[in-house]
Amino acid sequence: MEKSTQLGMNRTGADMSPIHSKAMLKGQSLFKVGPIDSTGMAAIRSSYVQLKEPVGSVPLPGTFKGVLTSGKEKMTGHNPEVLINKLGERLAFERSGVRLYDALIMKIEADKADEGKDIVSINLLKQFREEEYEHFLMVKEVMESVGADPTAQTPDADVAGLAALGIQKVMTEPRTSLSQCLEALLTAEMTDNGAWELLVELCEEMGLDDTSAEFRRALAQEEKHLEQIKSWVRQLTMGQAEKAL
Amino acid sequence: MSVNLLDARGTPLDQQRFTWRDLVQDPISKLDDDAFTRVRIILANGLEQQANRFQHMCSQMNKELREPLAMIRRVEHHQQTMINWLLSSDHSPIETTIGYEQVAIEVTAAIAQQEPDPYLAQVYRFGLLEDFDHMYRYSALLDRVEGKDANNILQSYTDIVPGRPTVDEHRHPTDDLRDHYDRKTAAPVSKMNALTIMSGEYQTRDYYMNIGPTFSDPVARQLYAEIASIEEQHVTQYGSIIDPDETMLEKWLLYEANEAYNYYSLLESETNPRIKAIWERFLEYELGHLDVVKNLFKKYERRDPAEILPEALPTPIPFESQRDFVRKTLEEEINLRANGTQFVDKSEESKASLDYRNHINSEGSPSEAVSAGYQWAPGTELARKSS
Ligand SMILES: [Fe+2]
Protein backbone atom coordinates (compact mmCIF):
# COMPACT_ATOMS: atom_id res chain seq x y z
CA MET A 1 0.00 0.00 0.00
CA GLU A 2 1.17 3.54 -0.67
CA LYS A 3 2.45 5.28 2.44
CA SER A 4 -0.13 8.04 2.10
CA THR A 5 -2.86 5.47 2.65
CA GLN A 6 -1.41 4.07 5.87
CA LEU A 7 -2.75 4.84 9.33
CA GLY A 8 -0.69 7.18 11.50
CA MET A 9 -0.51 10.11 13.88
CA ASN A 10 -2.59 12.63 11.96
CA ARG A 11 -3.20 15.39 14.50
CA THR A 12 -5.60 17.64 12.60
CA GLY A 13 -8.91 16.32 13.88
CA ALA A 14 -10.67 17.44 17.04
CA ASP A 15 -10.78 13.83 18.25
CA MET A 16 -6.99 13.67 18.38
CA SER A 17 -6.85 16.00 21.39
CA PRO A 18 -10.04 15.33 23.35
CA ILE A 19 -9.14 17.38 26.44
CA HIS A 20 -8.02 20.44 24.50
CA SER A 21 -10.95 20.15 22.11
CA LYS A 22 -13.40 20.02 24.97
CA ALA A 23 -11.85 23.16 26.51
CA MET A 24 -11.96 24.85 23.14
CA LEU A 25 -15.63 24.06 22.62
CA LYS A 26 -16.43 25.25 26.11
CA GLY A 27 -14.86 28.59 25.20
CA GLN A 28 -17.39 28.97 22.39
CA SER A 29 -20.21 29.24 24.87
CA LEU A 30 -18.48 32.22 26.49
CA PHE A 31 -19.42 34.56 23.69
CA LYS A 32 -22.65 35.36 21.94
CA VAL A 33 -22.86 35.42 18.21
CA GLY A 34 -25.60 36.57 15.87
CA PRO A 35 -26.83 34.64 12.85
CA ILE A 36 -24.37 33.80 10.06
CA ASP A 37 -24.25 36.88 7.90
CA SER A 38 -22.49 37.14 4.57
CA THR A 39 -23.90 40.48 3.48
CA GLY A 40 -20.73 42.36 4.44
CA MET A 41 -18.56 40.02 2.41
CA ALA A 42 -20.96 40.23 -0.49
CA ALA A 43 -20.87 44.02 -0.33
CA ILE A 44 -17.08 44.10 -0.53
CA ARG A 45 -17.01 41.63 -3.39
CA SER A 46 -19.72 43.40 -5.29
CA SER A 47 -18.04 46.79 -4.93
CA TYR A 48 -15.16 45.38 -6.96
CA VAL A 49 -17.15 43.18 -9.31
CA GLN A 50 -19.25 46.13 -10.42
CA LEU A 51 -16.20 48.14 -11.41
CA LYS A 52 -14.37 45.19 -12.74
CA GLU A 53 -11.57 45.40 -15.20
CA PRO A 54 -10.82 42.20 -17.13
CA VAL A 55 -7.57 40.33 -16.38
CA GLY A 56 -6.39 41.62 -19.73
CA SER A 57 -7.14 41.69 -23.44
CA VAL A 58 -6.74 39.46 -26.47
CA PRO A 59 -3.63 40.63 -28.29
CA LEU A 60 -4.05 42.33 -31.64
CA PRO A 61 -3.12 40.01 -34.52
CA GLY A 62 0.22 40.88 -36.09
CA THR A 63 -1.08 40.60 -39.64
CA PHE A 64 -4.67 41.56 -39.96
CA LYS A 65 -5.34 39.82 -43.27
CA GLY A 66 -4.19 36.61 -41.71
CA VAL A 67 -7.12 36.76 -39.36
CA LEU A 68 -9.48 36.35 -42.26
CA THR A 69 -7.83 33.37 -43.87
CA SER A 70 -6.15 30.34 -42.49
CA GLY A 71 -4.11 28.91 -45.29
CA LYS A 72 -6.69 28.01 -47.88
CA GLU A 73 -9.49 28.25 -45.36
CA LYS A 74 -11.74 31.27 -45.07
CA MET A 75 -12.79 32.24 -41.58
CA THR A 76 -16.51 33.00 -41.47
CA GLY A 77 -17.06 34.07 -37.87
CA HIS A 78 -17.30 37.72 -37.02
CA ASN A 79 -15.21 37.74 -33.89
CA PRO A 80 -11.84 36.13 -34.56
CA GLU A 81 -10.64 37.29 -31.12
CA VAL A 82 -12.78 34.56 -29.56
CA LEU A 83 -10.83 31.96 -31.49
CA ILE A 84 -7.49 33.62 -30.76
CA ASN A 85 -8.26 33.68 -27.04
CA LYS A 86 -9.18 29.99 -27.05
CA LEU A 87 -6.26 28.94 -29.23
CA GLY A 88 -3.97 30.77 -26.83
CA GLU A 89 -5.51 28.92 -23.94
CA ARG A 90 -5.11 25.53 -25.61
CA LEU A 91 -1.53 26.26 -26.55
CA ALA A 92 -0.65 27.24 -22.98
CA PHE A 93 -2.48 24.28 -21.48
CA GLU A 94 -0.83 21.74 -23.75
CA ARG A 95 2.59 23.29 -23.15
CA SER A 96 2.06 23.13 -19.37
CA GLY A 97 0.67 19.61 -19.84
CA VAL A 98 4.05 18.51 -21.21
CA ARG A 99 5.63 19.76 -17.98
CA LEU A 100 3.06 17.96 -15.84
CA TYR A 101 3.92 14.67 -17.56
CA ASP A 102 7.64 15.46 -17.30
CA ALA A 103 7.30 15.95 -13.56
CA LEU A 104 5.34 12.75 -13.07
CA ILE A 105 7.69 10.67 -15.21
CA MET A 106 10.74 11.95 -13.32
CA LYS A 107 9.06 11.22 -10.05
CA ILE A 108 8.15 7.65 -10.93
CA GLU A 109 11.63 7.01 -12.27
CA ALA A 110 13.16 8.38 -9.06
CA ASP A 111 10.93 6.38 -6.74
CA LYS A 112 12.29 2.88 -6.66
CA ALA A 113 9.78 1.63 -4.13
CA ASP A 114 6.47 2.80 -5.51
CA GLU A 115 4.16 -0.15 -5.84
CA GLY A 116 2.08 1.39 -8.57
CA LYS A 117 4.70 0.66 -11.20
CA ASP A 118 3.18 -2.69 -12.09
CA ILE A 119 -0.04 -0.88 -12.94
CA VAL A 120 1.08 2.41 -14.44
CA SER A 121 3.03 2.16 -17.69
CA ILE A 122 5.81 4.69 -17.88
CA ASN A 123 6.04 4.19 -21.63
CA LEU A 124 2.43 5.14 -22.03
CA LEU A 125 3.02 8.24 -19.89
CA LYS A 126 5.91 9.12 -22.17
CA GLN A 127 3.68 8.67 -25.19
CA PHE A 128 1.03 10.96 -23.70
CA ARG A 129 3.73 13.51 -22.98
CA GLU A 130 4.76 13.45 -26.64
CA GLU A 131 1.17 13.85 -27.72
CA GLU A 132 0.71 16.91 -25.49
CA TYR A 133 3.85 18.29 -27.08
CA GLU A 134 2.53 17.65 -30.60
CA HIS A 135 -0.74 19.33 -29.69
CA PHE A 136 1.16 22.37 -28.49
CA LEU A 137 3.04 22.56 -31.80
CA MET A 138 -0.16 22.02 -33.77
CA VAL A 139 -1.95 24.88 -32.05
CA LYS A 140 1.11 27.06 -32.48
CA GLU A 141 1.02 26.50 -36.24
CA VAL A 142 -2.67 27.23 -36.46
CA MET A 143 -2.19 30.47 -34.54
CA GLU A 144 0.59 31.51 -36.86
CA SER A 145 -1.48 30.69 -39.92
CA VAL A 146 -4.33 32.94 -38.80
CA GLY A 147 -1.91 35.76 -38.00
CA ALA A 148 -2.13 35.43 -34.21
CA ASP A 149 0.99 35.65 -32.04
CA PRO A 150 1.54 32.26 -30.36
CA THR A 151 4.03 33.79 -27.91
CA ALA A 152 1.44 36.08 -26.33
CA GLN A 153 -0.47 35.06 -23.20
CA THR A 154 -4.18 35.46 -23.87
CA PRO A 155 -6.68 36.13 -21.04
CA ASP A 156 -8.11 32.61 -21.11
CA ALA A 157 -4.60 31.16 -21.18
CA ASP A 158 -3.78 33.18 -18.10
CA VAL A 159 -6.86 32.14 -16.18
CA ALA A 160 -6.57 28.47 -17.17
CA GLY A 161 -3.02 28.64 -15.83
CA LEU A 162 -4.32 30.12 -12.59
CA ALA A 163 -6.83 27.30 -12.27
CA ALA A 164 -4.13 24.68 -12.86
CA LEU A 165 -1.63 26.02 -10.32
CA GLY A 166 -2.53 23.40 -7.75
CA ILE A 167 -2.09 20.55 -10.23
CA GLN A 168 1.50 21.56 -10.87
CA LYS A 169 2.12 21.79 -7.11
CA VAL A 170 0.78 18.30 -6.52
CA MET A 171 2.90 16.87 -9.33
CA THR A 172 6.21 18.39 -8.23
CA GLU A 173 5.72 17.85 -4.48
CA PRO A 174 8.10 15.00 -3.51
CA ARG A 175 5.78 13.74 -0.78
CA THR A 176 2.72 13.10 -2.95
CA SER A 177 2.00 9.53 -3.98
CA LEU A 178 1.49 8.15 -7.45
CA SER A 179 -2.29 7.96 -6.99
CA GLN A 180 -2.42 11.50 -5.68
CA CYS A 181 -0.49 12.71 -8.73
CA LEU A 182 -2.63 10.73 -11.13
CA GLU A 183 -5.75 12.15 -9.59
CA ALA A 184 -4.42 15.67 -10.11
CA LEU A 185 -3.59 14.71 -13.68
CA LEU A 186 -7.13 13.44 -14.07
CA THR A 187 -8.38 16.94 -13.24
CA ALA A 188 -6.14 18.32 -15.98
CA GLU A 189 -7.19 15.72 -18.55
CA MET A 190 -10.88 16.16 -17.86
CA THR A 191 -10.55 19.89 -18.42
CA ASP A 192 -8.43 19.21 -21.47
CA ASN A 193 -11.09 16.98 -23.00
CA GLY A 194 -13.86 19.48 -22.50
CA ALA A 195 -11.73 22.26 -23.91
CA TRP A 196 -10.75 20.33 -27.05
CA GLU A 197 -14.37 19.45 -27.74
CA LEU A 198 -15.25 23.10 -27.55
CA LEU A 199 -12.36 24.12 -29.77
CA VAL A 200 -13.38 21.63 -32.47
CA GLU A 201 -16.87 23.03 -32.43
CA LEU A 202 -15.63 26.61 -32.49
CA CYS A 203 -13.44 25.97 -35.54
CA GLU A 204 -16.34 24.36 -37.37
CA GLU A 205 -18.51 27.32 -36.53
CA MET A 206 -15.90 29.66 -37.94
CA GLY A 207 -15.61 27.69 -41.14
CA LEU A 208 -12.14 26.31 -40.45
CA ASP A 209 -12.92 22.79 -41.54
CA ASP A 210 -9.37 21.54 -42.07
CA THR A 211 -8.26 22.84 -38.69
CA SER A 212 -11.28 21.38 -37.05
CA ALA A 213 -10.52 17.96 -38.56
CA GLU A 214 -6.97 18.18 -37.27
CA PHE A 215 -8.17 19.15 -33.81
CA ARG A 216 -10.59 16.25 -33.85
CA ARG A 217 -7.61 13.90 -34.06
CA ALA A 218 -6.06 15.61 -31.03
CA LEU A 219 -9.35 15.22 -29.19
CA ALA A 220 -9.35 11.49 -29.93
CA GLN A 221 -5.93 11.21 -28.31
CA GLU A 222 -7.03 13.26 -25.32
CA GLU A 223 -9.98 10.91 -24.85
CA LYS A 224 -7.51 8.04 -24.58
CA HIS A 225 -5.43 9.96 -22.02
CA LEU A 226 -8.49 10.56 -19.89
CA GLU A 227 -9.71 7.00 -20.07
CA GLN A 228 -6.28 5.60 -19.20
CA ILE A 229 -5.56 7.95 -16.28
CA LYS A 230 -9.01 7.31 -14.85
CA SER A 231 -8.49 3.57 -15.08
CA TRP A 232 -5.07 3.78 -13.40
CA VAL A 233 -6.49 5.79 -10.51
CA ARG A 234 -9.21 3.20 -10.17
CA GLN A 235 -6.86 0.22 -10.31
CA LEU A 236 -4.44 1.74 -7.80
CA THR A 237 -7.16 2.58 -5.31
CA MET A 238 -9.09 -0.67 -5.63
CA GLY A 239 -5.86 -2.68 -5.59
CA GLN A 240 -4.82 -1.08 -2.31
CA ALA A 241 -8.23 -1.58 -0.78
CA GLU A 242 -8.07 -5.28 -1.60
CA LYS A 243 -4.60 -5.68 -0.15
CA ALA A 244 -5.71 -3.93 3.00
CA LEU A 245 -8.55 -6.35 3.57
CA MET B 1 21.20 21.36 30.04
CA SER B 2 22.71 24.74 30.95
CA VAL B 3 24.47 27.27 28.76
CA ASN B 4 27.01 29.78 30.05
CA LEU B 5 26.80 32.82 27.78
CA LEU B 6 30.03 34.32 29.02
CA ASP B 7 32.25 31.29 28.50
CA ALA B 8 30.61 29.41 25.64
CA ARG B 9 32.50 29.54 22.34
CA GLY B 10 29.99 27.74 20.13
CA THR B 11 30.75 26.63 16.57
CA PRO B 12 33.56 28.71 15.05
CA LEU B 13 32.20 31.05 12.38
CA ASP B 14 34.28 29.53 9.58
CA GLN B 15 32.69 26.16 10.27
CA GLN B 16 29.13 27.49 9.93
CA ARG B 17 28.61 26.31 6.39
CA PHE B 18 25.74 25.01 4.26
CA THR B 19 25.03 23.30 0.97
CA TRP B 20 21.83 23.76 -1.02
CA ARG B 21 20.77 20.24 -0.15
CA ASP B 22 21.41 20.95 3.51
CA LEU B 23 19.51 24.27 3.38
CA VAL B 24 16.49 22.69 1.75
CA GLN B 25 15.50 19.75 3.90
CA ASP B 26 12.33 17.72 4.00
CA PRO B 27 9.52 19.89 5.33
CA ILE B 28 7.40 19.06 8.35
CA SER B 29 4.05 17.33 7.90
CA LYS B 30 1.15 19.74 8.13
CA LEU B 31 -1.05 16.81 9.13
CA ASP B 32 1.11 14.74 11.47
CA ASP B 33 3.59 17.08 13.16
CA ASP B 34 2.60 18.79 16.38
CA ALA B 35 1.29 22.35 15.92
CA PHE B 36 3.97 23.60 18.29
CA THR B 37 6.68 22.35 15.95
CA ARG B 38 5.25 24.72 13.34
CA VAL B 39 5.01 27.46 15.99
CA ARG B 40 8.70 27.03 16.81
CA ILE B 41 9.66 27.09 13.12
CA ILE B 42 7.75 30.29 12.46
CA LEU B 43 9.18 31.98 15.55
CA ALA B 44 12.76 31.01 14.65
CA ASN B 45 12.24 32.28 11.12
CA GLY B 46 11.19 35.64 12.53
CA LEU B 47 14.22 35.84 14.80
CA GLU B 48 16.61 35.10 11.96
CA GLN B 49 14.90 37.57 9.67
CA GLN B 50 15.19 40.29 12.30
CA ALA B 51 18.84 39.41 13.07
CA ASN B 52 19.58 39.82 9.39
CA ARG B 53 17.62 43.09 9.16
CA PHE B 54 19.29 44.55 12.24
CA GLN B 55 22.73 43.68 10.93
CA HIS B 56 21.98 45.32 7.60
CA MET B 57 20.90 48.51 9.36
CA CYS B 58 24.07 48.49 11.47
CA SER B 59 26.12 48.17 8.36
CA GLN B 60 24.50 51.32 7.00
CA MET B 61 25.63 53.19 10.08
CA ASN B 62 29.04 51.80 10.92
CA LYS B 63 32.11 51.31 8.77
CA GLU B 64 34.34 49.34 11.17
CA LEU B 65 31.76 46.67 11.80
CA ARG B 66 30.91 46.05 8.14
CA GLU B 67 33.16 43.06 7.73
CA PRO B 68 32.13 41.04 10.79
CA LEU B 69 28.52 42.04 10.12
CA ALA B 70 28.71 40.72 6.57
CA MET B 71 30.17 37.45 7.74
CA ILE B 72 27.70 36.74 10.51
CA ARG B 73 24.78 38.06 8.48
CA ARG B 74 25.39 35.52 5.72
CA VAL B 75 24.95 32.78 8.29
CA GLU B 76 21.79 34.38 9.71
CA HIS B 77 20.42 34.47 6.18
CA HIS B 78 21.09 30.81 5.59
CA GLN B 79 19.75 29.85 9.01
CA GLN B 80 16.52 31.60 8.06
CA THR B 81 16.42 29.76 4.76
CA MET B 82 16.79 26.34 6.33
CA ILE B 83 14.11 27.12 8.89
CA ASN B 84 11.54 28.79 6.69
CA TRP B 85 11.83 26.06 4.06
CA LEU B 86 10.66 23.54 6.67
CA LEU B 87 7.10 24.69 6.03
CA SER B 88 5.49 22.34 3.53
CA SER B 89 3.85 23.34 0.25
CA ASP B 90 0.41 22.07 1.25
CA HIS B 91 -0.03 25.00 3.64
CA SER B 92 -2.23 27.52 1.88
CA PRO B 93 -1.22 31.10 2.64
CA ILE B 94 -4.23 31.47 4.97
CA GLU B 95 -3.29 28.25 6.78
CA THR B 96 0.24 29.58 7.29
CA THR B 97 -1.35 32.80 8.54
CA ILE B 98 -3.24 30.80 11.17
CA GLY B 99 0.16 29.43 12.21
CA TYR B 100 1.60 32.96 12.44
CA GLU B 101 -1.21 34.15 14.70
CA GLN B 102 -0.84 31.03 16.83
CA VAL B 103 2.79 32.06 17.34
CA ALA B 104 1.73 35.60 18.22
CA ILE B 105 -0.78 34.32 20.78
CA GLU B 106 1.05 31.44 22.43
CA VAL B 107 4.51 33.00 22.52
CA THR B 108 3.33 36.46 23.60
CA ALA B 109 1.20 34.89 26.34
CA ALA B 110 4.14 32.82 27.57
CA ILE B 111 6.43 35.83 27.59
CA ALA B 112 3.86 38.09 29.27
CA GLN B 113 3.87 35.66 32.19
CA GLN B 114 7.63 35.43 32.60
CA GLU B 115 8.30 39.15 32.07
CA PRO B 116 9.50 40.65 35.38
CA ASP B 117 8.70 44.30 34.51
CA PRO B 118 4.97 44.93 35.14
CA TYR B 119 4.65 47.69 32.53
CA LEU B 120 6.25 45.53 29.84
CA ALA B 121 4.06 42.59 30.84
CA GLN B 122 1.08 44.88 30.34
CA VAL B 123 2.36 45.83 26.88
CA TYR B 124 2.51 42.15 25.93
CA ARG B 125 -0.96 41.43 27.26
CA PHE B 126 -2.26 44.41 25.32
CA GLY B 127 -0.81 43.16 22.04
CA LEU B 128 -1.87 39.61 22.82
CA LEU B 129 -5.59 40.45 22.81
CA GLU B 130 -5.23 42.02 19.38
CA ASP B 131 -3.49 39.09 17.74
CA PHE B 132 -6.02 36.89 19.46
CA ASP B 133 -8.77 38.68 17.58
CA HIS B 134 -6.87 38.31 14.31
CA MET B 135 -7.05 34.56 14.80
CA TYR B 136 -10.85 34.78 14.90
CA ARG B 137 -11.06 36.95 11.75
CA TYR B 138 -8.61 34.82 9.76
CA SER B 139 -10.36 31.62 10.83
CA ALA B 140 -13.57 33.07 9.42
CA LEU B 141 -11.74 33.91 6.20
CA LEU B 142 -10.25 30.42 5.92
CA ASP B 143 -13.66 28.88 6.50
CA ARG B 144 -15.65 31.20 4.26
CA VAL B 145 -13.20 31.43 1.35
CA GLU B 146 -11.38 28.08 1.32
CA GLY B 147 -13.98 26.03 3.19
CA LYS B 148 -11.38 24.83 5.72
CA ASP B 149 -11.21 24.45 9.49
CA ALA B 150 -8.51 26.58 11.17
CA ASN B 151 -8.34 24.02 13.93
CA ASN B 152 -6.65 21.59 11.54
CA ILE B 153 -3.68 23.93 12.00
CA LEU B 154 -4.23 24.89 15.64
CA GLN B 155 -4.85 21.31 16.87
CA SER B 156 -7.15 22.62 19.63
CA TYR B 157 -4.33 24.39 21.50
CA THR B 158 -5.63 27.91 20.78
CA ASP B 159 -9.15 29.33 21.08
CA ILE B 160 -10.98 30.84 18.13
CA VAL B 161 -13.15 33.57 19.63
CA PRO B 162 -13.14 37.38 19.31
CA GLY B 163 -10.62 39.44 21.30
CA ARG B 164 -10.27 43.22 21.21
CA PRO B 165 -12.10 43.78 17.94
CA THR B 166 -9.71 44.37 15.07
CA VAL B 167 -11.94 47.22 13.90
CA ASP B 168 -11.09 49.03 17.18
CA GLU B 169 -7.37 48.32 17.06
CA HIS B 170 -6.60 51.09 14.57
CA ARG B 171 -4.88 53.88 16.46
CA HIS B 172 -3.05 57.09 15.75
CA PRO B 173 0.70 56.36 15.41
CA THR B 174 1.57 58.26 18.59
CA ASP B 175 -0.77 56.02 20.59
CA ASP B 176 1.31 53.02 19.52
CA LEU B 177 4.50 54.28 21.13
CA ARG B 178 5.39 52.91 24.56
CA ASP B 179 7.86 53.79 27.29
CA HIS B 180 11.14 51.96 26.88
CA TYR B 181 12.98 49.88 29.41
CA ASP B 182 16.10 51.38 30.92
CA ARG B 183 19.27 49.73 29.58
CA LYS B 184 21.00 50.24 32.92
CA THR B 185 18.40 48.70 35.17
CA ALA B 186 16.29 46.33 33.06
CA ALA B 187 16.75 42.59 33.56
CA PRO B 188 18.51 40.89 30.64
CA VAL B 189 15.45 38.72 30.08
CA SER B 190 13.32 41.86 29.59
CA LYS B 191 15.64 43.03 26.84
CA MET B 192 15.58 39.66 25.16
CA ASN B 193 11.80 39.32 25.43
CA ALA B 194 11.42 42.62 23.62
CA LEU B 195 13.59 41.38 20.77
CA THR B 196 11.71 38.08 20.52
CA ILE B 197 8.28 39.63 20.29
CA MET B 198 9.31 42.49 18.02
CA SER B 199 10.95 39.97 15.67
CA GLY B 200 7.82 37.84 15.58
CA GLU B 201 5.59 40.81 14.84
CA TYR B 202 7.92 42.19 12.20
CA GLN B 203 7.95 38.96 10.22
CA THR B 204 4.16 38.79 10.52
CA ARG B 205 3.84 42.26 9.07
CA ASP B 206 6.19 41.36 6.23
CA TYR B 207 4.46 38.06 5.57
CA TYR B 208 1.04 39.71 5.26
CA MET B 209 2.50 42.41 3.06
CA ASN B 210 3.97 39.75 0.75
CA ILE B 211 1.01 37.43 0.47
CA GLY B 212 -1.83 40.02 0.62
CA PRO B 213 -1.70 40.77 -3.11
CA THR B 214 -1.56 37.07 -4.05
CA PHE B 215 -5.25 36.70 -3.15
CA SER B 216 -7.95 36.97 -5.81
CA ASP B 217 -10.77 37.63 -3.37
CA PRO B 218 -11.27 41.33 -2.56
CA VAL B 219 -12.38 40.36 0.95
CA ALA B 220 -9.05 38.62 1.57
CA ARG B 221 -7.11 41.46 -0.05
CA GLN B 222 -8.84 43.95 2.25
CA LEU B 223 -8.49 41.81 5.36
CA TYR B 224 -4.75 41.35 4.82
CA ALA B 225 -4.39 45.09 4.21
CA GLU B 226 -6.23 45.75 7.47
CA ILE B 227 -4.40 43.26 9.67
CA ALA B 228 -0.99 44.07 8.15
CA SER B 229 -1.66 47.61 9.32
CA ILE B 230 -2.17 46.38 12.89
CA GLU B 231 1.00 44.34 12.67
CA GLU B 232 2.77 47.54 11.61
CA GLN B 233 1.34 49.12 14.77
CA HIS B 234 2.60 46.18 16.78
CA VAL B 235 6.10 46.58 15.37
CA THR B 236 5.91 50.24 16.39
CA GLN B 237 4.76 49.27 19.87
CA TYR B 238 7.32 46.56 20.51
CA GLY B 239 10.13 48.47 18.82
CA SER B 240 9.52 51.39 21.16
CA ILE B 241 9.96 49.41 24.39
CA ILE B 242 13.65 48.99 23.48
CA ASP B 243 16.04 51.56 24.96
CA PRO B 244 17.29 53.78 22.11
CA ASP B 245 20.44 54.65 24.09
CA GLU B 246 21.92 51.18 23.87
CA THR B 247 25.05 51.27 21.74
CA MET B 248 25.08 49.37 18.49
CA LEU B 249 27.37 46.70 19.88
CA GLU B 250 25.28 46.43 23.02
CA LYS B 251 22.27 45.73 20.83
CA TRP B 252 24.19 43.26 18.73
CA LEU B 253 25.26 41.35 21.82
CA LEU B 254 21.65 41.18 22.93
CA TYR B 255 20.47 39.99 19.53
CA GLU B 256 22.97 37.14 19.48
CA ALA B 257 22.28 36.22 23.10
CA ASN B 258 18.57 36.24 22.36
CA GLU B 259 18.96 33.98 19.35
CA ALA B 260 20.89 31.59 21.59
CA TYR B 261 18.22 31.84 24.27
CA ASN B 262 15.49 31.07 21.76
CA TYR B 263 17.24 28.07 20.22
CA TYR B 264 17.83 26.79 23.71
CA SER B 265 14.09 27.17 24.42
CA LEU B 266 13.15 25.55 21.12
CA LEU B 267 15.32 22.51 21.63
CA GLU B 268 14.16 22.04 25.20
CA SER B 269 10.58 21.59 24.00
CA GLU B 270 10.97 20.13 20.50
CA THR B 271 9.27 16.78 19.96
CA ASN B 272 10.37 16.13 16.38
CA PRO B 273 13.95 14.74 16.63
CA ARG B 274 14.93 15.85 13.13
CA ILE B 275 13.91 19.44 13.86
CA LYS B 276 15.46 19.28 17.32
CA ALA B 277 18.83 18.54 15.72
CA ILE B 278 18.53 21.79 13.78
CA TRP B 279 17.85 23.75 16.98
CA GLU B 280 20.89 22.14 18.60
CA ARG B 281 23.09 22.97 15.65
CA PHE B 282 21.88 26.56 15.55
CA LEU B 283 22.29 27.09 19.29
CA GLU B 284 25.97 26.32 18.75
CA TYR B 285 26.05 28.68 15.75
CA GLU B 286 24.58 31.51 17.81
CA LEU B 287 27.08 30.96 20.60
CA GLY B 288 29.72 31.26 17.86
CA HIS B 289 28.22 34.59 16.75
CA LEU B 290 28.08 35.75 20.34
CA ASP B 291 31.74 34.89 20.79
CA VAL B 292 32.69 37.11 17.85
CA VAL B 293 30.53 39.98 19.08
CA LYS B 294 31.84 39.69 22.65
CA ASN B 295 35.35 40.23 21.27
CA LEU B 296 34.21 43.19 19.16
CA PHE B 297 32.54 44.65 22.23
CA LYS B 298 35.77 44.37 24.21
CA LYS B 299 37.81 45.77 21.35
CA TYR B 300 35.66 48.79 20.46
CA GLU B 301 33.91 49.63 23.69
CA ARG B 302 36.57 48.42 26.11
CA ARG B 303 33.83 47.03 28.29
CA ASP B 304 33.13 43.62 29.74
CA PRO B 305 30.25 41.76 28.02
CA ALA B 306 29.21 40.67 31.51
CA GLU B 307 27.87 44.20 31.97
CA ILE B 308 25.20 43.33 29.42
CA LEU B 309 24.84 39.56 29.38
CA PRO B 310 23.62 37.26 32.11
CA GLU B 311 25.88 34.36 32.89
CA ALA B 312 23.18 31.72 32.51
CA LEU B 313 20.30 31.77 30.08
CA PRO B 314 16.89 32.55 31.58
CA THR B 315 14.30 29.79 32.04
CA PRO B 316 13.36 28.52 28.60
CA ILE B 317 10.26 29.95 26.93
CA PRO B 318 7.52 27.31 27.25
CA PHE B 319 5.74 26.19 24.09
CA GLU B 320 2.34 24.99 25.23
CA SER B 321 -1.28 26.09 25.22
CA GLN B 322 -1.77 29.31 27.25
CA ARG B 323 -5.56 29.04 27.04
CA ASP B 324 -6.29 29.84 30.69
CA PHE B 325 -4.01 32.87 30.80
CA VAL B 326 -5.43 34.21 27.54
CA ARG B 327 -9.01 33.80 28.75
CA LYS B 328 -8.25 35.54 32.02
CA THR B 329 -6.56 38.41 30.17
CA LEU B 330 -9.50 38.61 27.81
CA GLU B 331 -11.93 38.84 30.68
CA GLU B 332 -9.99 41.49 32.56
CA GLU B 333 -8.45 43.63 29.83
CA ILE B 334 -10.58 43.51 26.72
CA ASN B 335 -11.69 47.10 27.30
CA LEU B 336 -8.18 48.50 27.64
CA ARG B 337 -7.06 50.98 25.01
CA ALA B 338 -3.85 52.96 24.54
CA ASN B 339 -3.54 56.68 25.02
CA GLY B 340 0.02 57.81 24.38
CA THR B 341 2.24 55.36 26.22
CA GLN B 342 -0.40 54.55 28.82
CA PHE B 343 -3.21 51.99 28.93
CA VAL B 344 -6.65 53.40 29.68
CA ASP B 345 -10.29 52.39 29.61
CA LYS B 346 -11.97 52.58 26.24
CA SER B 347 -13.86 55.67 27.36
CA GLU B 348 -10.55 57.54 27.56
CA GLU B 349 -9.10 57.10 24.13
CA SER B 350 -7.35 60.02 22.46
CA LYS B 351 -9.22 62.14 19.95
CA ALA B 352 -6.34 61.51 17.55
CA SER B 353 -6.98 57.76 17.60
CA LEU B 354 -10.75 58.12 17.38
CA ASP B 355 -10.40 60.41 14.36
CA TYR B 356 -7.88 58.12 12.73
CA ARG B 357 -10.12 55.08 13.26
CA ASN B 358 -13.29 56.78 12.13
CA HIS B 359 -11.70 57.73 8.89
CA ILE B 360 -9.94 54.47 8.09
CA ASN B 361 -13.12 52.47 8.80
CA SER B 362 -15.41 54.96 7.06
CA GLU B 363 -15.84 52.89 3.90
CA GLY B 364 -16.45 49.65 5.78
CA SER B 365 -14.50 47.20 7.89
CA PRO B 366 -13.09 44.06 6.28
CA SER B 367 -12.54 42.32 9.63
CA GLU B 368 -16.19 42.86 10.62
CA ALA B 369 -17.51 41.87 7.21
CA VAL B 370 -15.58 38.61 6.99
CA SER B 371 -16.66 37.39 10.41
CA ALA B 372 -20.25 38.58 10.79
CA GLY B 373 -22.06 35.88 12.76
CA TYR B 374 -19.02 33.62 12.65
CA GLN B 375 -18.64 30.98 15.30
CA TRP B 376 -15.97 28.34 15.07
CA ALA B 377 -17.19 24.75 15.16
CA PRO B 378 -15.21 21.54 14.66
CA GLY B 379 -15.29 20.86 10.93
CA THR B 380 -16.17 24.48 10.01
CA GLU B 381 -19.22 26.68 10.30
CA LEU B 382 -21.01 24.52 7.72
CA ALA B 383 -20.84 21.58 10.13
CA ARG B 384 -22.46 23.76 12.79
CA LYS B 385 -25.29 24.85 10.53
CA SER B 386 -26.46 21.37 9.72
CA SER B 387 -26.33 20.09 13.29
FE1 LIG C 1 -3.94 15.03 -22.49
Ligand SMILES: [Fe+2]
Ligand atom coordinates in the same frame (compact mmCIF):
# COMPACT_ATOMS: atom_id res chain seq x y z
FE1 LIG D 1 20.84 33.42 13.63
Ligand SMILES: [Fe+2]
Ligand atom coordinates in the same frame (compact mmCIF):
# COMPACT_ATOMS: atom_id res chain seq x y z
FE1 LIG E 1 -1.87 39.46 14.38
Ligand SMILES: [Fe+2]
Ligand atom coordinates in the same frame (compact mmCIF):
# COMPACT_ATOMS: atom_id res chain seq x y z
FE1 LIG F 1 0.63 41.24 16.05
Ligand SMILES: [Fe+2]
Ligand atom coordinates in the same frame (compact mmCIF):
# COMPACT_ATOMS: atom_id res chain seq x y z
FE1 LIG G 1 23.17 35.16 15.12
